[in-house]
Amino acid sequence: xxxxxxxxxxxxxxxxxxxxxxxxxxxxxxxxxxxxxxxxxxxxxxxxxxxxxxxxxxxxxxxxxxxxxxxxxxxxxxxxxxxxxxxxxxxxxxxxxxxxxxxxxxxxxxxxxxxxxxxxxxxxxxxxxxxxxxxxxxxxxxxxxxxxxxxxxxxxxxxxxxxxxxxxxxxxxxxxxxxxxxxxxxxxxxxxxxxxxxxxxxxxxxxxxxxxxxxxxxxxxxxxxxxxxxxxxxxxxxxxxxxxxxxxxxxxxxxxxxxxxxxxxxxxxxxxxxxxxxxxxxxxxxxxxxxxxxxxxxxxxxxxxxxxxxxxxxxxxxxxxxxxxxxxxxxxxxxxxxxxxxxxxxxxxxxxxxxxxxxxxxxxxxxxxxxxxxxxxxxxxxxxxxxxxxxxxxxxxxxxxxxxx
Numbered sequence: 001x002x003x004x005x006x007x008x009x010x011x012x013x014x015x016x017x018x019x020x021x022x023x024x025x026x027x028x029x030x031x032x033x034x035x036x037x038x039x040x041x042x043x044x045x046x047x048x049x050x051x052x053x054x055x056x057x058x059x060x061x062x063x064x065x066x067x068x069x070x071x072x073x074x075x076x077x078x079x080x081x082x083x084x085x086x087x088x089x090x091x092x093x094x095x096x097x098x099x100x101x102x103x104x105x106x107x108x109x110x111x112x113x114x115x116x117x118x119x120x121x122x123x124x125x126x127x128x129x130x131x132x133x134x135x136x137x138x139x140x141x142x143x144x145x146x147x148x149x150x151x152x153x154x155x156x157x158x159x160x161x162x163x164x165x166x167x168x169x170x171x172x173x174x175x176x177x178x179x180x181x182x183x184x185x186x187x188x189x190x191x192x193x194x195x196x197x198x199x200x201x202x203x204x205x206x207x208x209x210x211x212x213x214x215x216x217x218x219x220x221x222x223x224x225x226x227x228x229x230x231x232x233x234x235x236x237x238x239x240x241x242x243x244x245x246x247x248x249x250x251x252x253x254x255x256x257x258x259x260x261x262x263x264x265x266x267x268x269x270x271x272x273x274x275x276x277x278x279x280x281x282x283x284x285x286x287x288x289x290x291x292x293x294x295x296x297x298x299x300x301x302x303x304x305x306x307x308x309x310x311x312x313x314x315x316x317x318x319x320x321x322x323x324x325x326x327x328x329x330x331x332x333x334x335x336x337x338x339x340x341x342x343x344x345x346x347x348x349x350x351x352x353x354x355x356x357x358x359x360x361x362x363x364x365x366x367x368x369x370x371x372x373x374x375x376x377x378x379x380x381x382x383x384x385x386x387x388x389x390x391x392x393x394x395x396x397x398x399x400x401x402x403x404x405x
Contacts, residue, residue, distance in 0.1 A: 013176050015129040015152065016244065017118040018159035019137070021097070022147040022168045024114035025054035028093050029083050031145050040064075040080040042073055053085055057168055087290065087314045091350035097144055098247070104136055110247040112288050113351040117156055119244040130173045137171060153179060155240035161190050179238025184211035191235050198225070198232075210236050249349075253280055253291070256343035262301040264338050270326065276344045277318060277325050284316035284346065292348030294321060296328040299341035308332045314350060321346070 021027065025043045030036045040059035044052045050070040062077040073080065094113045101108050107119040118136070120129040130152050137150050147169035151162025158179045165186075166172035174182045183190075188210055189199050201224070207213055213221070213236035221229030234240065255276040263269065273296070284291060295309035308328050315321065325344055333339075 014154050015120040016156055016159050017133045018151045018163045019116040020149055020163045021114040023056055026056045027146045028090055040077050042080045043083045043085045100140055107244055109244045117244050157235045157240035158238050160192055186210050252345055252347035254345035258341045262338035262340050273325050277322050281316055281318045281321055289349045290314040290316050291346035294324045295345040297343035298332055298339055301338040301340050
């Protein structure tokens with residue numbers, strides 16, 4: 001059997017904690033309205049074509065889950081209470097918890113609005129890592145009023161699975177060397193990178209439990225799933241050397257384009273704006289972030305530069321951002337002089353767990369954006385894009401410095 005890279009590293013033990021706020025949106029709403037306690041709650045779009053952004057554990061007992069069509073959820077649980085949701089409130093609460101963690105741990109990663117990884121490696125020489133993790137969890141609950149679960153193991157994958165097994169509002173430690181036995185009896189769907197389609201393929205192969213994956217040759221999974229097959233084998237065997245990525249808060253994301261020849265071609269200008277907006281919105285979704293402010297910048301041929309901005313509801317969706325970008329450009333472009341540079345910036349960023357704004361969008365639109373992001377992520381920018389942006393070319397912008405790469 002192939003020995004995967006990482007097995008030989010087991011002597012260098014790490015201590016990685018995964019923290020996940022339980023039903024985060026629902027829990028925040030219950031802080032503001034105690035009448036919601038103990039009741040089945042659905043958060044998301046109110047229309048029949050909307051989707052569930054989050055739901056309470058009481059609602060999950062009826063088979064409801066996030067991203068389910070709202071009409072289906074209402075059929076499964078007619079007595080569920082529907083809450084519109086307030087993303088700015090969730091973002092603020094997430095920021096509060098981030099600051100609590102920042103003040104109490106040596107190194108952490110914020111992977112989404114309600115999910116964190118903490119690296120306690122080396123701390124067990126002085127303190128018990130599980131004891132420190134439990135104390136951190138208690139502090140978060142006391143100061144925020146929100147329930148949170150945690151898992152502790154030697155890597156991110158096993159810790160995340162442990163958190164899932166601990167939920168709701170509990171904690172679980174997987175001792176070093178016990179990763180494979182812990183994972184073995186669980187469903188393959190418990191492995192973080194295995195989605196519905198991959199699980200379906202595995203089920204057709206007769207693989208339902210992780211222990212079956214553990215006993216399979218890595219080459220067999222590679223032949224079935226390519227490079228992802230090797231990752232699946234690693235994770236099934238409790239191997240994950242991915243590091244904790246220190247958390248930093250990006251304040252904005254932007255793109256600028258300096259034309260080779262100064263132009264007054266409004267068609268080219270509109271196409272450039274569209275292409276930049278699409279790319280930046282895709283980056284936001286990839287980074288699981290939402291923007292609350294849109295700005296457009298133009299520089300005339302005489303280097304006279306102007307910028308205008310506008311607040312918008314938190315979003316990372318092209319169809320929400322493009323009309324604002326175009327309207328701002330129309331407000332800004334008054335001199336009818338040749339333009340040297342044009343730019344778009346999204347700021348007021350917050351972390352969003354979902355690829356798009358589930359409070360506003362339909363099931364069909366969500367599927368469209370997810371498909372576009374998967375294709376563009378696999379084959380490169382602008383593999384799928386609006387036709388008007390095709391003429392701009394395959395420019396690649398670094399969204400954090402506004403320059404081409």
